[in-house]
Amino acid sequence: MKTSPLKGMRDYLPAEQRIRDFVQSEILRVYRASGFERIATPVLEDMENLDKSEGGDNLNLIFKVLKRGEKLQKALAGGQEKDLSDMGLRYDLTLPLSRYYAANKEQLPSPFKVIQTDRVYRAERPQKGRLREFVQCDIDILGDESPNAEVELIDVTARALMAIGFRDFTVHINDRRLLRQMLEGMGFAADSLDSVCVSFDKLDKIGAEGVAAELREKQCPESAVAALSAFLEKGQVGLADVAGLCADKSLGDNVRYVIDTVEKLADGAYAVAYDPSLVRGQGYYTGMVFEVSCAGFSGAVAGGGRYDNMVGKFLGQKVPAVGFSIGFERICAILLDQGFTVPAEKKRLALLYAPGADFAGVLATAAQLRQEYAVTVLAAGKKVGKQIDRLAQNGYAAVCFADKYPEIKTIQ
Amino acid sequence: MKTSPLKGMRDYLPAEQRIRDFVQSEILRVYRASGFERIATPVLEDMENLDKSEGGDNLNLIFKVLKRGEKLQKALAGGQEKDLSDMGLRYDLTLPLSRYYAANKEQLPSPFKVIQTDRVYRAERPQKGRLREFVQCDIDILGDESPNAEVELIDVTARALMAIGFRDFTVHINDRRLLRQMLEGMGFAADSLDSVCVSFDKLDKIGAEGVAAELREKQCPESAVAALSAFLEKGQVGLADVAGLCADKSLGDNVRYVIDTVEKLADGAYAVAYDPSLVRGQGYYTGMVFEVSCAGFSGAVAGGGRYDNMVGKFLGQKVPAVGFSIGFERICAILLDQGFTVPAEKKRLALLYAPGADFAGVLATAAQLRQEYAVTVLAAGKKVGKQIDRLAQNGYAAVCFADKYPEIKTIQ
Numbered sequence: 001m002k003t004s005p006l007k008g009m010r011d012y013l014p015a016e017q018r019i020r021d022f023v024q025s026e027i028l029r030v031y032r033a034s035g036f037e038r039i040a041t042p043v044l045e046d047m048e049n050l051d052k053s054e055g056g057d058n059l060n061l062i063f064k065v066l067k068r069g070e071k072l073q074k075a076l077a078g079g080q081e082k083d084l085s086d087m088g089l090r091y092d093l094t095l096p097l098s099r100y101y102a103a104n105k106e107q108l109p110s111p112f113k114v115i116q117t118d119r120v121y122r123a124e125r126p127q128k129g130r131l132r133e134f135v136q137c138d139i140d141i142l143g144d145e146s147p148n149a150e151v152e153l154i155d156v157t158a159r160a161l162m163a164i165g166f167r168d169f170t171v172h173i174n175d176r177r178l179l180r181q182m183l184e185g186m187g188f189a190a191d192s193l194d195s196v197c198v199s200f201d202k203l204d205k206i207g208a209e210g211v212a213a214e215l216r217e218k219q220c221p222e223s224a225v226a227a228l229s230a231f232l233e234k235g236q237v238g239l240a241d242v243a244g245l246c247a248d249k250s251l252g253d254n255v256r257y258v259i260d261t262v263e264k265l266a267d268g269a270y271a272v273a274y275d276p277s278l279v280r281g282q283g284y285y286t287g288m289v290f291e292v293s294c295a296g297f298s299g300a301v302a303g304g305g306r307y308d309n310m311v312g313k314f315l316g317q318k319v320p321a322v323g324f325s326i327g328f329e330r331i332c333a334i335l336l337d338q339g340f341t342v343p344a345e346k347k348r349l350a351l352l353y354a355p356g357a358d359f360a361g362v363l364a365t366a367a368q369l370r371q372e373y374a375v376t377v378l379a380a381g382k383k384v385g386k387q388i389d390r391l392a393q394n395g396y397a398a399v400c401f402a403d404k405y406p407e408i409k410t411i412q
Numbered sequence: 413m414k415t416s417p418l419k420g421m422r423d424y425l426p427a428e429q430r431i432r433d434f435v436q437s438e439i440l441r442v443y444r445a446s447g448f449e450r451i452a453t454p455v456l457e458d459m460e461n462l463d464k465s466e467g468g469d470n471l472n473l474i475f476k477v478l479k480r481g482e483k484l485q486k487a488l489a490g491g492q493e494k495d496l497s498d499m500g501l502r503y504d505l506t507l508p509l510s511r512y513y514a515a516n517k518e519q520l521p522s523p524f525k526v527i528q529t530d531r532v533y534r535a536e537r538p539q540k541g542r543l544r545e546f547v548q549c550d551i552d553i554l555g556d557e558s559p560n561a562e563v564e565l566i567d568v569t570a571r572a573l574m575a576i577g578f579r580d581f582t583v584h585i586n587d588r589r590l591l592r593q594m595l596e597g598m599g600f601a602a603d604s605l606d607s608v609c610v611s612f613d614k615l616d617k618i619g620a621e622g623v624a625a626e627l628r629e630k631q632c633p634e635s636a637v638a639a640l641s642a643f644l645e646k647g648q649v650g651l652a653d654v655a656g657l658c659a660d661k662s663l664g665d666n667v668r669y670v671i672d673t674v675e676k677l678a679d680g681a682y683a684v685a686y687d688p689s690l691v692r693g694q695g696y697y698t699g700m701v702f703e704v705s706c707a708g709f710s711g712a713v714a715g716g717g718r719y720d721n722m723v724g725k726f727l728g729q730k731v732p733a734v735g736f737s738i739g740f741e742r743i744c745a746i747l748l749d750q751g752f753t754v755p756a757e758k759k760r761l762a763l764l765y766a767p768g769a770d771f772a773g774v775l776a777t778a779a780q781l782r783q784e785y786a787v788t789v790l791a792a793g794k795k796v797g798k799q800i801d802r803l804a805q806n807g808y809a810a811v812c813f814a815d816k817y818p819e820i821k822t823i824q
Contacts, residue, residue, distance in 0.1 A: 001461050001726050003515040006499055009454035011512050013519055014526075017450045034778075035760070035788025038429045042421035042545050043455065043531065044475075049413050063456075064478040066497050068535055076493065084496070085478050087418055100423050103415040107425055109806055113788060114426075119455065123480055133454050144791070148771050152789060155775055264772035314413045348447070359560050360676035363567055366446075376447025376525065377564060379556070394521055 008124060008132030020135075020332050022342040023164050024117055027137050027326060030160040031115045034152075036139050038115040041096040044087045049099060052313070054283035058091040061122040063132075065089070089121035093138045094284065094307065094323055101142050101321075102314030111143040117328070131329060138304075140323035142311065147254045150288050150306065151261045153324040157302055158262075158270055160326065161292065164335070168295040171262065172275035175255050175288045176305075179276065181246040186231070187224035196220060200228075203277040208232035239274040255288065284310050290324065297334060302326045347397035349373035352380040352387075354403065362402045369400060420536060420544030432547075432744050434754040435576050436529055439549050439738060442572040443527045446564075448551050450527040453508040456499045461511060464725070466695035470503040473534040475544075477501070501533035505550045506696065506719065506735055513554050513733075514726030523555035529740070543741060550716075552735035554723065559666045562700050562718070563673045565736040569714055570674075570682055572738065573704065576747070580707040583674065584687035587667050587700045588717075591688065593658040598643070599636035608632065612640075615689045620644035651686040667700065696722050702736065709746060714738045759809035761785035764792040764799075766815065774814045781812065 005011050012020060028038070050062055064085035067075055075083040090096050093116040101112065117137040124130040139156060141149040154171055161169060179200070180193050188196050199214040206214070212229045216222070231237070231245075239259075243252025255274060262272045280289045280303060289305035304324035311319035349369060353362045366375045380401070381387040388399055392411045399409045417423050424432060440450070462474055476497035479487055487495040502508050505528040513524065529549040536542040551568060553561040566583055573581060591612070592605050600608050611626040618626070624641045628634070643649070643657075651671075655664025667686060674684045692701045692715060701717035716736035723731035761781060765774045778787045792813070793799040800811055804823045811821045 001464060001511070002458050003511055003726050005454050005511075005515070006456055006458060009456060011454075011515060012452040013516060014449035014451055017452055020452070021450060033758070033782050033786050035762075035786060037426035038433060039426055040424040040429055040432070042417050042423075044418055044421060044545065046414050046418060052413060063480075065501075066476040066478050068475075072493070081484070081488065089477075099413070099415055099417075103417070103423060104425060109802070111790070133456065146791070148791070151771055152775065261772045265775055314415050346445070350447075359563055360673045363564065363677055370445050374445050374447060378523070379558070379560070390521070 006132070007126045008130065010131065010133070016332070016336060018342045019335055019340060020328075023328065023332055023335065024135075024137065026163045027160045027328075028115065028117065030163050031139055031156060034113075034156045034159075036113040036115045036156070038117070039097075039100065040116070040118065041090075041093075041100050043089055043119060043121075045090050045096060045099070047086050047088050049095065050088045050090070053095045054310075055091055055095065056281045056283045058122060058282070061124060062091055063089040063121050063123055091122050092120050092282075093118060093136050093325070094140075094282075094310065097138070097140055097142075097323075098307075098310040098321070099314050101311050101319065105315065105319075111141050111149070114140050114142065116140075135328040137326040137328050138323055140321060142319055142321045144322075145308070145320035147258050147288070148261075149320075149322045150258050150290070151265075153304065153322060154258070154262050154272075154290060155265050157292070157304075157324045157326060158266065161302070161331075162269065164331065165340070166294060166301070166331070168270075169292050169301065170271040170273055170294075172273055172278050172291045172293065173255060173259060173288060174275050174278035174290075175251050176279065176285055177248070177287060178242055178246055178251045178255065179279070181248060181251070182242050183224075183228070185245050185247070186227040187221050188228075189221075192218070192220060197279045201277050201279045203232070203237075237276045239276075242276050258288065280305055282307075288322070294334075297330075299330065300327060301330050301334075344374075346372070346374045348395055349375050349398040349400060349408070350388075350391050350396050351375050351377050351400050351402055351405075352384070353377070353401075354380055357402055365400075365402055365405045368405075373398065418544070419538045420542065422543065422545070428744070428748060430754045431747055431752060432740075435740065435744055435747065436547075436549065438575045439572045439740075440527065440529065442575050443551055443568060446525075446568045446571075448525045448527045448568070450529070451509075451512065452528070452530065453502075453505075453512050455501055455531060455533075457502050457508060457511070459498050459500050461507065462500045462502070465507045466722075467503055467507065468693045468695045470534060470694070473536060474503055475501040475533050475535055503534050504532050504694075505530060505548050505737070506552070506694075506722065509550075509552055509554075509735075510719075510722040510733070511726050513723050513731065517727065523553050523561070526552050526554065528552075547740040549738040549740050550735055552733060554731055554733045556734075557720070557732035559670050559700070561732075561734045562670050562702070563677075565716065565734060566670070566674050566684075566702060567677050569704070569716075569736045569738060570678065573714070573743075574681065576743065577752070578706060578713070578743075580682075581713065582683040582685055582705050582707075584685055584690050584703045584705065585667060585671060585700060586687050586690035586702075587663050588691065588697055589660070589699060590654055590658055590663045590667065591691070593660060593663070594654050595636075595640070597657050597659070598639040599633050600640075601633075604630070604632060609691045613689050613691045615644070615649075649688045651688075654688050670700065692717055694719075700734070706746075709742075711742065712739060713742050713746075756786075758784070758786045760807055761787050761810040761812060761820070762800075762803050762808050763787050763789050763812050763814055764796070765789070765813075766792055769814055777812075777814055777817045780817075785810065 065087045067086050120136055121133055183196055199211050203211055212225050215225045259272050284307045285305040286308045287306035291300045292302040294301050306322040308320045351366050366377050369375045399411055477499045479498050532548055533545055595608055611623050615623055624637050627637045671684050696719045697717040698720045699718035703712040704714035706713050718734040720732045763778050778789050781787045811823055
């Protein structure tokens with residue numbers, strides 16, 4: 001039988017799991033103190049719900065569960081591949097939350113400030129080094145259309161990141177509508193905007209000329225490409241510049257409001273910046289989007305945005321919604337990489353007993369010692385010296401021989 | 413789009429999730445203080461591993477994940493149903509742990525005292541009212557063949573149950589080999605013992621005559637049925653009686669040792685009893701099995717046993733192992749049923765702000781209040797009186813109007 005976990009999935013050794021539990025509990029502590037409440041939904045969702053969820057590329061990465069019994073026989077006889085499966089593993093926590101809110105709205109407060117920390121699944125190509133099973137830590141506010149919801153999510157997420165020791169991070173903010181209105185005003189076709197955004201997103205990497213070249217390759221109208229190039233050549237792509245090109249003035253004002261308010265709250269502890277090319281992959285975002293980057297690490301450590309239309313698909317009634325997700329795996333990987341160790345609540349002590357000892361007495365001694373230590377009960381090995389060396393290597397601070405209690409030997 | 417969760421799976425509302433988080437954290441606290449270390453493995457396992465795992469009836473309840481891309485096309489062309497899937501959702505935490513131990517043995521202490529609390533999946537018939545996704549809380553000891561491992565698992569599990577408020581429970585103990593040796597000695601065929609055990613398991617419900625009738629229906633030898641009936645008619649099925657019928661005397665002695673030692677540790681707080689008909693469903697158990705029943709509730713709240721051959725299937729080298737699993741869902745259902753409320757760390761306060769308030773200032777006030785309260789920031793509604801009534805109903809203890817801070821109004 002195979003001993004390794006499946007491709008793209010991981011076993012966690014005790015030391016790494018300690019870090020994961022610590023990170024999760026610190027994040028939960030900050031979220032809860034801020035009045036958010038945790039919920040849980042199943043890992044499996046109806047396949048039709050997943051298919052219609054506007055998850056962008058993630059829809060191609062869904063693990064599908066085979067039908068069972070008669071239904072499977074019927075599907076096999078029909079010969080249609082899509083009929084073989086009736087449910088799938090969720091690719092994020094936003095679709096399940098939208099379904100959940102629609103199902104339970106009457107029993108939930110409004111606005112609903114909610115926590116989810118749970119596993120999600122994506123059938124990524126393993127050679128990319130990406131995980132196929134990973135944990136996301138999300139907070140969402142449902143039922144609040146004001147930009148204060150964005151401000152609060154950023155404030156709470158930033159405080160959670162600081163609680164686990166992150167510093168020197170920047171919150172990047174954009175509004176998709178701002179970008180799209182600007183591009184449409186320049187003459188890009190409305191149905192090409194998704195593709196144009198993908199190119200524009202690379203501004204940091206390939207520069208204004210690179211973006212223009214890519215857009216020409218995509219056969220965008222030359223006048224539109226020229227207008228964008230002219231705009232970028234001025235070198236000023238600040239919020240006022242972009243907002244000035246948009247018909248709807250409230251969009252720029254709202255982004256400005258969020259940035260200014262968060263800057264006051266951050267008080268220099270972290271940075272907030274308008275990022276004209278920030279798009280994010282999910283199709284379901286409708287307004288502001290945000291991302292957190294951290295000095296010294298490529299890629300985002302958190303991301304989110306407003307998705308005002310998703311709950312309505314389930315409920316038939318529009319419910320404004322905005323969410324922010326911490327990239328739990330990335331955070332844990334960075335901490336592990338930095339040699340982070342979890343502050344221990346109690347020192348660890350090994351209680352060693354000889355063969356034939358009165359085991360009820362040994363466990364009673366352990367109960368006594370637990371008032372001060374985390375106690376592991378172990379049979380003494382034949383080579384006790386070596387055993388104690390190994391215990392010290394594994395993080396034990398003390399040893400007690402059951403027959404010599406209350407004598408305790410410190411080993412590091 | 414469908415708003416209800418999939419059949420047999422559940423959404424958890426905030427109040428129920430608070431109980432779930434409390435139960436899990438109390439169980440983890442006891443487990444960790446006893447020197448056990450948490451690990452995690454993926455929810456998905458290789459299909460071949462699952463198939464070969466001796467999980468009894470659970471093997472018929474596996475959710476299988478459809479292959480993807482070319483592999484799926486090839487499988488569809490082949491037309492073999494079993495080729496459509498290469499991985500499945502785990503039905504328990506014992507198979508993944510055995511695989512994990514084999515994969516990581518060199519990096520793990522011996523004995524390895526391990527915690528798993530995680531989701532498992534079984535495609536139960538929904539009409540039975542059973543969940544298809546549920547959480548198990550397991551502790552296991554790998555690498556210890558002595559019955560002290562059984563004693564410690566029972567001691568730690570009993571203390572975890574007491575920590576979450578359970579009283580009046582009984583730990584039932586048996587050894588499968590004891591039962592099988594007795595039955596074989598009476599003349600039941602070795603290859604019929606599984607089926608005979610299933611009938612014998614019903615002794616409590618259908619009585620000695622009922623068991624005999626069922627065994628005759630199963631066409632067991634009349635002499636064997638008569639021997640069992642004669643034994644049961646004496647009305648004495650104590651440990652000494654059953655052990656007296658077995659060739660291997662150490663089996664009875666070990667069960668006696670575990671019962672006596674646990675009784676000393678329990679010191680009257682819970683009961684320990686030999687249960688001659690206890691079998692448990694899994695095929696992989698090799699020795700002692702145990703179960704916890706609780707006065708006033710049918711069914712088991714915890715169960716486990718020794719499985720000395722499972723790790724060897726992965727490692728090619730025998731590793732003694734014993735585990736005990738708390739039925740997390742049952743525990744939570746009982747607490748919810750009893751109207752249990754989680755002791756709050758901090759009282760909840762709603763910080764209400766008027767439209768147009770300085771939101772950075774409001775959040776700064778929230779940060780001040782968080783030293784004493786769990787604070788939820790909310791826009792004041794048009795009917796503030798009604799809003800405050802609703803907050804009181806939802807467990808808030810106090811309200812503060814941001815513009816009147818530090819004035820605080822107690823609402824219950």
